[in-house]
Amino acid sequence: MEIEDWSGTAHLNALYRQLRELGLESNIAELDAMGFTVLENLLPPETVLRARNAILRICEERTGVKPDLDSGEGLEDWRLIPYLLVRDPVFEEILMNEQSLALATYLLGSRLQLSSMTCHLKGPSERAQIGLHSDTPLLDPLPAYSNVININYALVDYTREGGCLAIVPGSHKLARAPLPSEVSLLPGQENPNAIPLEIPVGSAVIWHGNTWHGSYPRTIPGLRLNLAQYMARPWIKLQERYGRELPQEIIDRHRGDARFAQIVGLNETMGWQEDGPAFLNPVNAMEPSSVGRSDMRQR
Numbered sequence: 001m002e003i004e005d006w007s008g009t010a011h012l013n014a015l016y017r018q019l020r021e022l023g024l025e026s027n028i029a030e031l032d033a034m035g036f037t038v039l040e041n042l043l044p045p046e047t048v049l050r051a052r053n054a055i056l057r058i059c060e061e062r063t064g065v066k067p068d069l070d071s072g073e074g075l076e077d078w079r080l081i082p083y084l085l086v087r088d089p090v091f092e093e094i095l096m097n098e099q100s101l102a103l104a105t106y107l108l109g110s111r112l113q114l115s116s117m118t119c120h121l122k123g124p125s126e127r128a129q130i131g132l133h134s135d136t137p138l139l140d141p142l143p144a145y146s147n148v149i150n151i152n153y154a155l156v157d158y159t160r161e162g163g164c165l166a167i168v169p170g171s172h173k174l175a176r177a178p179l180p181s182e183v184s185l186l187p188g189q190e191n192p193n194a195i196p197l198e199i200p201v202g203s204a205v206i207w208h209g210n211t212w213h214g215s216y217p218r219t220i221p222g223l224r225l226n227l228a229q230y231m232a233r234p235w236i237k238l239q240e241r242y243g244r245e246l247p248q249e250i251i252d253r254h255r256g257d258a259r260f261a262q263i264v265g266l267n268e269t270m271g272w273q274e275d276g277p278a279f280l281n282p283v284n285a286m287e288p289s290s291v292g293r294s295d296m297r298q299r
């Protein structure tokens with residue numbers, strides 16, 4: 001059927017038409033029914049390579065150790081490498097991917113924001129699992145709609161023995177986080193409803209904020225690299241500091257891009273101080289060149 005400008009779905013009509021044009025209608029059906037969907041081969045190999053190199057470089061800068069991609073030497077557990085957006089332009093490119101953003105917007109609404117961009121860098125270990133959990137913080141029961149979402153980019157081929165992402169299909173409808181007895185992905189104790197996402201490098205998995213997920217231990221040599229682009233409705237507390245904390249050179253690179261400004265919270269109106277919000281106090285208005293250095297000057 002044709003999607004028209006119906007008033008009852010005013011927030012959805014244009015987005016639905018965009019999703020259809022992008023060929024993503026079955027992905028939204030999968031998100032609604034199963035709580036997750038896969039976009040195969042979304043990132044070109046050259047982008048994957050740049051992201052991978054950047055993560056290993058950042059890991060070395062922060063920890064003094066650069067684990068070996070092929071052998072895994074230097075990392076016998078998993079380690080979170082956070083706050084990637086500000087450390088290499090390749091992450092800005094991935095953030096603005098049209099397909100994944102369209103699906104994220106379907107789940108979170110047009111005012112979605114980036115909460116964090118991290119890598120769960122995993123080396124060989126029998127025990128280094130990330131147990132099953134839901135990414136929605138501090139809500140019990142969980143609401144039917146998504147308050148947060150995650151886009152998990154495979155920066156190496158994902159296999160079960162390689163420590164790939166695990167998901168429990170349909171768990172978004174349970175409206176609760178897993179019990180301690182349901183979280184394990186370790187051999188012999190695995191939640192029987194969990195499935196491995198065995199997908200080629202460059203693919204992305206997107207899930208509803210309630211969906212139970214985690215990742216298996218890596219039992220073969222080498223590293224498992226992901227890129228977790230965690231996004232939230234704007235009233236959820238964000239994990240990393242963007243907005244006016246972003247380096248000026250990143251702001252300059254995206255000058256005039258209203259969508260980027262929205263996603264990294266350059267127009268964030270909350271968090272004012274004694275002078276109150278600028279939209280109530282024109283004295284606070286600043287030059288456009290200071291976009292991103294102030295919370296509310298762009299209105």
Ligand SMILES: O=C(O)CCC(=O)C(=O)O
Pocket residue numbers: 120130135150152164165213214215226228
């Ligand atoms: O290891 C993984 O890929 C899962 C990461 C995860 O739980 C998350 O990004 O919320």
Ligand SMILES: [Fe+2]
Pocket residue numbers: 133134135213
């Ligand atoms: Fe998670």
